[in-house]
Amino acid sequence: MEEPKKINNSKFAVRVPIIIAITLAAGIQIGATFFGKKDFAGDVTKSSSKFKEILTYIERSYVDEVDTDSLADYGITKMLEKLDPHTVYLPKEESEFEMSQLQNGFDGIGVEFSIFKDTVYVVTPLSGGPSELVGIQSGDAIISANGVSLTEKDLSNNTVFTNLRGKRGTEVNLKIKRRNYPGLLDFKVIRDKIPTFSLDAAYIMPDGITGYVKINRFSETTYDEFYDNLKDLKGKGMKRLLLDLRGNPGGYLERATAIVDEMVGGKGVIVYTDGKDDRNDRRINAGHKGIFEEGPIVVLVDEGSASASEIVSGSLQDYDRALVVGRRTFGKGLVQAPITLSDGSELRLTISRYYIPSGRSIQKPYQLGHIEEYMDELDERGKNGEYMIADSIKNNPKMQFKTSGGRTVYGGGGITPDIFVPRDTTYFSRYLMELYGQNILREYALEYVTNHKSELEKMGFAKYLKTFNVSDAMLKNLTGMGTKLGIVYRDKEFQRSKAYIQEQIKALIARTVWKESAKKGLNNEYFEVVNQDDLMIKTALNNFSKADALGKK
Secondary structure (H helix, E strand, C coil): CCCCCCEECCCCEECCCCECCEEECCEEECCHHHHCCCCCHHHHHHHHHHHHHHHHHHHHHCCCCCCHHHHHHHHHHHHHCCCCCCCEEECHHHHHHHHHHHCCCEEECCEEEEEECCEEEEEEECCCCHHHHHCCCCCCEEEEECCEECCCCCCCHHHHHHHHCCCCCCEEEEEEECCCCCCCEEEEEECEEECCCCEEEEEECCCCCEEEEEECCECCCHHHHHHHHHHHHHHCCCCEEEEECCCCCCECHHHHHHHHHCCCCCCCEEEEEEECCHHHCCEEECCCCCCCCCCCEEEEECCCCCCHHHHHHHHHHHCCCCEEEECCCCCCCEEEEEEECCCCCEEEEEEEEEECCCCCECCCCCCCCCHHHHHCHHHHHHHCCCCCCHHHCCCCHHHEEECCCCCEEECCCCCCCCEECCCCCCCCCHHHHHHHHCCHHHHHHHHHHHHHHHHHHHHCHHHHHHHCCCCHHHHHHHHHHHHHCCCCCCHHHHHHHHHHHHHHHHHHHHHHHCCCHHHHCCCHHHHHHHHHHCHHHHHHHCCHHHHHHHCCC
16 A cells, blocks of 8 residues: 655654544444445446346246345355455344444343353342342342243343343343242333443552553443543542553444543544545544543553554553553454445445554554454464563564654554563363353352352451452352262362462452442452452552653653
């Protein structure tokens, strides 16, 4: 591609001015009307008429009955495989479901559930939701919904969603099996709008000055959630911020850039896009006085951090506003326009690339039509040792860029952290995976809370966090539960995973019992437990002095 003309910027020499309002899941979302009213039909008449002609012959003359709609969907999907890995076609149902994950809520009964032994168990009724209001409790088993059994073999999440979600105001008659209660209980639940939250946690860490914020995706409400919680943390004495973007696949770019603007001063570019059609070239700049433009920031990332989360971490890194800690991010820097088709299905068409302030592209290399190789790239990183050894990260020396403070950073393959932290695999074992596969840890935690809820509540979370230990007797009950389900106990593997199992049980109990943070959609209690021994968090806390020094050079 021809190198675009460069322009001057107060801190950077950047490419053509550019950006778009929002990203969706792993890309940038633009309204379909963005393309204007130009008629492209004449350019593809021959190809489209051939496709239509073949389908017509199949429908009219093929020897057997054929669902031509499904055939057309298949043909479109295979055609798009010849393009880049992120241009995709979504049938109507998939498009609607994915959108609901990013928009401000969905209509349903308001429970977090888990499928265990082919049965749907309530992990927790969502605070303020319709299920909580009628008295459904953690640990309840949903046997049926409106007469449809939810205890069938090969029960899927999609089946559960289909029967529990629905238009607000509609009625769901549930049959519930509750522990220590004979027979089934009947509940009538009226579906309502269920808010979806994108912040997992926001709390002051034990040092009293570090605010921890974990964002799981950039949805419609993320900026408001972030702003409100950050304001609250500042009021509690926060002087520095630990922003956790691990495993964050992206989402609405507009929300991500608004968050960056709260932490970066001036009016410099945050992100911009460049494509074949100049109408797809846009830019987003910082613009107002942010809530946290001073004070050190550390951002946590890993190979699961993609798209909008790479823009946040990369922009903060480019401005020397944050120290990035963790492992190299996914490397997703292609812009998709979601185009709604006549039948409600959706085409997500790649129209440009995005670039962060230093001028670097985040997108990792790919070959058109080689989707499998592209998707296997994360596995290749593992084979090359990249998840364990910092020197295994092979940045392209031709893709060097400079931050505002003159540090060298690299483009063309995600965001490389300033400080590398390897994966912690010391606790992995086959036995642990088998326990997870049968949901034993969560099931045991629910059972323990059922039998000890009053004494746990009396203890209070602060004391629980400091003093509660998952005993060997508790672990014996847990492994016994696994044995009953056919999981063979292997002591050597159990000992390797023991500390991790204890931590997870303690965290799951805390999440089930204490729900103060849940009122704001948070799981603070869970993360306060698991973050105590998190290697990446420990590394971040030990390097805040380096983050503080970045903006003072």
